[in-house]
Amino acid sequence: MKTYILDNEIKIFSYGEPIETEGTIKLNRKETFFEDELNVKYTNDKSSFSFKLREEDLVYGFGANLGGINKKGRTYKSYCTDDASHTEDKNALYGAHNFFMIIGDTCKGYFIDFPSEILYDVGFTDNSIFSVDIDGEDFEVYIIEGENPQVIISKFHQIIGTPYIPPKWGFGYFQSRWGYKNENEVREIYEKFKENEIPIDGIFLDLDYMEDFKDFTVSEERFGNLKELSSDLKNQGVHLVPIIDAGVKIEEGYDIYEEGIKGDHFCKDENGKPYIAAVWPGKVHFPDFMKEDTQRWFGLKYKVLTDLGIEGFWNDMNEPAIFYDETALNDAIESAYLSKGENLDAHTYFKLKDKFTQLSNKDQYYQSFYHELKEGKKKNHDVHNLYGYYMTKAAYIGLETLLERKRFLLISRASIIGMHKYAGIWTGDNSSWWSHLELNVRMMPSLNMCGFYYTGADTGGFGGECTGELLVRWMQFSVFTPLLRNHSAIGSKVQEPFSFEENTKERSKELIKSRYMLIPYLYSEYMKSISEKKLMFSPLTFEFPDKKLSDIEDQLILGSIMLTPVYFKNKKGRYVTLPQDMLEISFSENNIKTNLKREGIHYMDYSLDELKFYLRENSMLPYVEPSQNVKSMNIETLKVIGYIKDKARYDLYDDDGISLDIKEKYCTHIKVEYQNTDWVIDVKNTNPNIKEIEFYLYDSEGSLSQRTIKIK
Amino acid sequence: MKTYILDNEIKIFSYGEPIETEGTIKLNRKETFFEDELNVKYTNDKSSFSFKLREEDLVYGFGANLGGINKKGRTYKSYCTDDASHTEDKNALYGAHNFFMIIGDTCKGYFIDFPSEILYDVGFTDNSIFSVDIDGEDFEVYIIEGENPQVIISKFHQIIGTPYIPPKWGFGYFQSRWGYKNENEVREIYEKFKENEIPIDGIFLDLDYMEDFKDFTVSEERFGNLKELSSDLKNQGVHLVPIIDAGVKIEEGYDIYEEGIKGDHFCKDENGKPYIAAVWPGKVHFPDFMKEDTQRWFGLKYKVLTDLGIEGFWNDMNEPAIFYDETALNDAIESAYLSKGENLDAHTYFKLKDKFTQLSNKDQYYQSFYHELKEGKKKNHDVHNLYGYYMTKAAYIGLETLLERKRFLLISRASIIGMHKYAGIWTGDNSSWWSHLELNVRMMPSLNMCGFYYTGADTGGFGGECTGELLVRWMQFSVFTPLLRNHSAIGSKVQEPFSFEENTKERSKELIKSRYMLIPYLYSEYMKSISEKKLMFSPLTFEFPDKKLSDIEDQLILGSIMLTPVYFKNKKGRYVTLPQDMLEISFSENNIKTNLKREGIHYMDYSLDELKFYLRENSMLPYVEPSQNVKSMNIETLKVIGYIKDKARYDLYDDDGISLDIKEKYCTHIKVEYQNTDWVIDVKNTNPNIKEIEFYLYDSEGSLSQRTIKIK
Structure with a gap:
């Protein structure tokens, strides 16, 4: 040692x-x-x-x-x-x-x-x-x-090290579904967002866009005009974000496969031959992302898609997931064959059944292929948790070059601490379960602790059937998470906001609009959290150190505000513990309702028709009018709600939201103080886009004063 | 119509x-x-x-x-x-x-x-x-x-019609585990209860006691002296409760099988031959319980076990569960064989895998065997939900005769409304999940609504790994459910109270003792609920009709008291809504702590070291000293805690707890009133076993007065 x-x-x-x-x-x-x-x-x-x-x-x-x-x-x-x-x-x-x-x-x-x-x-x-x-x-x-x-x-x-910074459009709303069959369907989905005036910044493309599940291919038949689609949508402020899988299909004539073989880029089995596993396309090789050479090779392959105008990607199946390998499958098949005509009792029956049910991701697979590291040849098992990391680092270094240091969206399914520098993560293939909404809530602080800030769950749930109520309750939370994506699996109930009852559509629309109103705040909180090395989502006790509060895991502090999501079905509200007096805000485009609530334990109404949260004492929350996407966001008139007993300060961070090397950082320092029966407002602003600030200031008794400050 | x-x-x-x-x-x-x-x-x-x-x-x-x-x-x-x-x-x-x-x-x-x-x-x-x-x-x-x-x-x-009434010992504590290998292990388990002075009334025997999973057989090797075991335990007040499955093993020379064939007792396939399915023993036939003849035949077979002194049974696998049938298994095997050497992609791979993962309980099985009803021959599918019912009715009518109208314990896994007259149910094969404790809590009122009163969940969870904390939290709820059984699956962590850390053992012991202190009350509430046709476990709004309370599904009313179980891990307490002032009771053998709590919303401490509940206004709770089992329960000194603003009444029901035809019903009518600064107590008692009643009376301000009344 x-x-x-x-x-x-x-x-x-x-x-x-x-x-x-x-x-x-x-x-x-x-x-x-x-x-x-x-x-x-x-x-x-x-x-x-x-x-x-x-x-x-x-x-x-x-x-x-x-x-x-x-x-x-x-x-x-x-x-x-x-x-x-x-x-x-x-x-x-x-x-x-x-x-x-x-x-x-x-x-x-x-x-x-x-x-x-x-x-x-x-x-x-x-x-x-x-x-x-x-x-x-x-x-x-x-x-x-x-x-x-x-x-x-x-x-x-x-x-x-500092976490990954997404482009500002990464804070927009994303729609996704495994099962968008072709370009037309993607266009139709977008048209429905437009028609319903629901803001959106991106549509994710799952496996569907590929030819036979092959990385860096685009189906000629279904997505033959992807460049045009990408460009049309981008003109309207909407980005396409395609998926890339870890495994490369074994197929003669497929360039990635052939280059991989020629360049010796694939993981080897114990005999030194490229290891064969099976995933979506059937048999594949896994690139050995641990080799720098392979990272560079694979990273630059994203060019196939960046050339089509794509600036965002999600790396999937990079644990790496393995459906089966030949040995295990043959063993299962053999067992099945030997069982033919047998009277299987519980013991022999479950033994046979398990051979098939447990085919995926068997330990033995990860013991049977190898990587080349600078430390020498290592079994995947021994460096297993680095695989998704290096795949994602490969993408990062490729995209950095291909997009000429413009920011890009990049999220990965597998991760290890260290990967947070290069990409965000989504929380994986969850289900349309209330308990997974709850899990999402409770996981956010832990993710931040481990360096992952650009993250969020598949809102509404990936697998299974989502109800309108679950979608709305989930959105009431997800509108605060940096990554806000509604994603669902093929075969499950469709899950776009307009695929539900009218009231769910309307509620979702209002919630997404509220998200866009809050983007300047969320972006500011994101950037300040990572630069100040503090959590963006904190457990209550971290901000209000009282041992009694450690039981409360379903109220989170996000800068100036406290979130109190409802994660049970059929509820009209929930218990809320206020560790201090707070201003209850029911937030929406056309009607922001406030209500001063005193320190203590309450059962608070929280309907499906609102977005509710609590503004802390001596705190301010900036927001803007909603826009159709981040590109068209307008912060000329910044609005600020304050709940101020004596004085409060908020520093609104902003930048161009696009450059990887941030040259101009804007800050709007806002100080408000209650002095001699009146409000004293002090603003120092370097943000050229802000022209005026409208203040809605609530004093200790909840009385409202309005002020507008013009920015010179 | x-x-x-x-x-x-x-x-x-x-x-x-x-x-x-x-x-x-x-x-x-x-x-x-x-x-x-x-x-x-x-x-x-x-x-x-x-x-x-x-x-x-x-x-x-x-x-x-x-x-x-x-x-x-x-x-x-x-x-x-x-x-x-x-x-x-x-x-x-x-x-x-x-x-x-x-x-x-x-x-x-x-x-x-x-x-x-x-x-x-x-x-x-x-x-x-x-x-x-x-x-x-x-x-x-x-x-x-x-x-x-x-x-x-x-x-x-x-x-x-009136629900099933168990023997009073059915309100005792039951230990169970699939995996008690032999008589010695059962004796050892009992000895550990005795050694630790943990009360117990029964040990359930899962499949382990049978010979090759054959109904009405007892393994000579492992349980060769079951009669002696049964008698030894019964002398100590402990009952054995063996399992009986629906399927009868196909085996030449096995009497049940041979009689079944001879007596034409089995369900037929479409060709009129006994239908073959496979369950635990491998291939089985299913008795056609819809035939009265078969009911009588099967019901009297319980004699094999009643002759050994057994008076309690659990009927299992009677949905009926089917692991596979030959057609489906062969189809799966055939598919496996055809896949040999193929490069299976996602589509073909999951198609093959699903053939095995989805082998159990396929719809097609229930479409392919038949029953003879008085209405004629019917597919199982068409009368599917009656199968478990008629198996259990068969047991009931058999046991009624065999045990000469002495009460017996009988629970079934499958059920339909109607079966509540003949047996209780346990809530099936749950898991050691916190959400299943929560499910247990929320399911109780619904079960009562449908006529099922003698019911409870596998406390601690059947499948999976139970922690000490989960066991204790579950026990804090289960001590109130009529059926209180700790049951776990083979392969999972052992789950007897003494198989955990010392503090879990001690906490469990105290909780089980508290259960025994409350049995007179629980038995009384059970009997009154079924005779008065009201719920034993009520949602809060049923007793306090306020629309706002309908959100609250985790506080249940059980007669005089309100239950507020904790069903989240790592909690020191929980939110409790008191719809009126109530007396908080932390209940235990040696130290009953009380605390007057005012109407409103609270965060109440609820530690792992206590059993906490709330006594309603103008209500009384009777209890006794704990005993080692129901047989040795002594109610000579009945104790009563009251929380009385003006007056309260409690009627304690009792009977011999044994006879199916209840001849002597005892009632202790207790009336207490606060008049002119003093307590007026009026007791009318027909219960010969009660000699005195000790009263602990709390007034509207929470002041305690003690009184003892001798019963003439």
């Missing part, structure tokens, strides 16, 4: 010979000596350590996983996994986010830099023990101390 | 030629003429009708199904189904409970008497439409009017 210390006093414990993961940015580490405070134990090439847990301790972290904000009482597996059934007994989703904090008498954060499987048992087997089992002996643990979770997070974010 | 009216003014609409279901008891129906207010439509041998739904309407009913107390926003399928994955998108569980109420401007209840599939879409597809699709043209609909839900329920229960 070696130990190091960083400038910000983070300790590093380095065990064995860790593989370089790019989980942290280049750090000026100084070797020094510490005792192994983790007391790591080794058995059979595995390592483990544990912590004592007391009933009052809180555990945070683990990013994209199930469970609440407090992680106690479950297990979590860090092993990027494609499992579309997110039931509450699962412990692995698509990401591997090895950062957690234990908050009790002391506050400590831990980041385990390791690319293979880790199992966390957070008081699950025994409520007093938090154990960590690492499938290897070569890893680093960063131990971060701080007086509270925010300090720890801030220090942690210093070492992992 | 014919129409009838009943004495209690229930209207009956009779369409086609309904099959006799025994869903209602013999009714004195008078033919009369009504317009078809349902406006039934017919297409392709199916019938449908619908209701308009307004946002403010409430829909109740559907018994054992998913969703909340208010049924809006989902679909429900009445088709007894064995599907162990109770995810929130499912719409059919083990029961078919076709009673529902629509409560809005008017209140109406509906009972559809029909034994095959019905699909309900309660504002799911369109939030303003509640549609009912009946897979047939022969059915009856009972329409029940009343000024409120309770009146409707009471009228409905008049026509379906």
Whole structure:
């Protein structure tokens, strides 16, 4: 074991010979000596350590996983996994986010830099023990101390680097569906948005646009004029965002396949031949994204689509997901054949059935193909969690070049901490379940803790049947998440806002308009959160440190406001705990209703016809009139609602929203103070697009004053 | 269509030629003429009708199904189904409970008497439409009017008859696990209860006790001395409750199989040969329980076990569940064989995989075997929901004879309204999920509405891994459900109270002791509820009619008390709405803590170390000291806590708890009034076992007075 210390006093414990993961940015580490405070134990090439847990301790972290904000009482597996059934007994989703904090008498954060499987048992087997089992002996643990979770997070974010910044249009509304059959259908979908005057900034293209599921191909038959479609839509402010999968179809004459073979870009099996797995197109090879050469090659392939005017992508199936390989499929087929004519009892029947039901993503697949790293040849299993990362980094470096340092939209399904620098993530293939809306709410702070800010769930749910009520309730939350995408699976009920009852359509439309009114605020909060290294979505206790509030995981603080989503069906409202007096805002284009609510516990009405949230004391919320898309957004007249007992300050951040290298950062510093029975307003503005600011100021008793300030 | 009216003014609409279901008891129906207010439509041998739904309407009913107390926003399928994955998108569980109420401007209840599939879409597809699709043209609909839900329920229960009454020991604590390997293990389990002084009244025996999954056999090797075991345990007040499955193994020399063939007791395929399906033992025949002859034959077979001293049974797999039949299995095997060496793409791969994953309980199975009814030969599909009912009725009539009108424990997995007269139900193969604890809470009132009172969930969850915290939180609710059974599946974490951390064991023990303290009260509430035809577990709004309270589905009224279970992990408490001042009671053997809480909304602490509930205004709760089992329960000293502003009354019902024909019913009428600064207590008692009553009376300000009354 070696130990190091960083400038910000983070300790590093380095065990064995860790593989370089790019989980942290280049750090000026100084070797020094510490005792192994983790007391790591080794058995059979595995390592483990544990912590004592007391009933009052809180555990945070683990990013994209199930469970609440407090992680106690479950297990979590860090092993990027494609499992579309997110039931509450699962412990692995698509990401591997090895950062957690234990908050009790002391506050400590831990980041385990390791690319293979880790199992966390957070008081699950025994409520007093938090154990960590690492499938290897070569890893680093960063131990971060701080007086509270925010300090720890801030220090942690210093070492992992600044998160990905999407183009500003990435904050628009996105429609998606696996199953848009052809260009015409995409045009029709857009026309319906226009006809219904529902704002939109992009339409995602799922597998449907490809020829036989082949990466970097476009179906001539169904999407033969993609360039024209892309250009027509972009003229109206709408972007197409196609999907790219990890696996490359094995097919003679298919350029990507042939170049991959020629350039030696594919992962190998134990005999050194390109490894064959099967995914959507049937048999595929997996590019070995761990090789820089392959990253450059694959990254520049996005040119096929950027040449059509495309500026956004989603990288999918990059855990990598595997439907089957030949060995396992043959074994299942063989078992089936041997069962012919047999009287199968429960034992033999389930044994046979399991051969088929458990064909996908078997451990043995990840043990049977190899990557070439600078550290040498490694089994996928041993570096498993880096695969989606390097695919996405490949896309990033390709797009950076292809789009000449213009920003692009990039999200990935699989992820590891480190990937947050290059892309956002969506939370994977969820379902139209109320519990998945709840999961979305509770996951946001954990995602932020792990560096993922550009993120959101498939609103309305990907699999299964969404009701109008669920869509509206989900939208009431998703209008606040940086990535706002309604996406659904082929075969499920169609899920565009206008595919539901009239009242659902109208409600969705109003909610999307409200989203556009809030984009300047959300963009500002996003940019400030990542630059100030703080959460964009905070648990209530992070902002109002009162132990009693740690039970409350369904109220989130987002800058000036508190969100209180409803995530149960058939509800007219919900319980809300106000840790201080707040201004209740029912927000919409034509009628913003406010209501001063006093500190305490309430059952608050929250109907399907509104967007409700709470403005904190001495806080301000800027917004604008809604627009049809981000491109046509107009912030000449900025509006500001304030709830101010004595004084408040808001700094509205803005920039061109397009350049990767941000040259001009605009800031509008707004200070409002209540002095001698009147309001004193002080604005310092560098944003050339703002011409005036309309203030709606509520004092401690909820009385409203209006003021307008012209900007010189 | 014919129409009838009943004495209690229930209207009956009779369409086609309904099959006799025994869903209602013999009714004195008078033919009369009504317009078809349902406006039934017919297409392709199916019938449908619908209701308009307004946002403010409430829909109740559907018994054992998913969703909340208010049924809006989902679909429900009445088709007894064995599907162990109770995810929130499912719409059919083990029961078919076709009673529902629509409560809005008017209140109406509906009972559809029909034994095959019905699909309900309660504002799911369109939030303003509640549609009912009946897979047939022969059915009856009972329409029940009343000024409120309770009146409707009471009228409905008049026509379906009195629910099953278990022996009083059925209110004890039951331990169960699929996987108790042999007698020794069962003895050891019991010994651990004794050693830990945890009360217990029964141990359930799952498939393990049988020889090769054969009904009415006992493994010589593993349970060779079952009679001795049964007798030893019964001497200590502990009953064995073995499982019986629906399918009879096909095996030459196996008496049940041979008698079944000889007596022509099995369901036939379309060629008139006994239908072959496969379940646990491999290939089986299904007894045709619809034939009275077969009922008598099968019912008396329980003698094999009653002769060993057994007095309780659980009928399982009686939807009937089918793992596969030869045709479907061969088809799957054939597909597998044809896939050999093929490059399966997504389409062909999932097609093959689905052949295996979807082998269980295929629709086609239920279309391919037949029953003989007095109405003639019918496909199972057409009378599907009666199968579990008639199996259980068979057991009932057998046991009635075998046990000479002594009460017995009988629960079934499959059910239909009508079966409530002969047995209880457990809520099926749930999982160790927090959402299933929540489901359990919300399902109780619906089950009562449909006539099922002797019911409860597998506490701790059947499948999956239970944590100590989940077990304790579940127990905090289950100690109130008539059926209290901790049951878990083979392969899952062991789940007896002493299999967890020390504090979980201690907490469970205290909770089980509290259960035994409350048995006189729970038994009394049970018996009064069924005789007075009211719910035992009521939604809050049923007792406190305030529209605002209809959102609250997680507070239930059980007679004098209100239950407020915690069903989220990592919580120190929960929100509680008190519709009136109530006495908070933290209940336990050695320290009953009380706290007067005022009407309003609170966040109440509810720790893992207590059993908390609320005593209503002007109400009393009787209890006794804990005992090791029901047999040794002592009610000589009855204790009563009262929270009385002016006056209160409680009638404690009791009887011998054993006889099927209850001869002596005991009642202790307790009246307490606060008059001229003092308490006036009036007790009229016919219960010879009660010698004194200790009163703990809290007045409107929460001041306590103690009184003891000797009973002459």
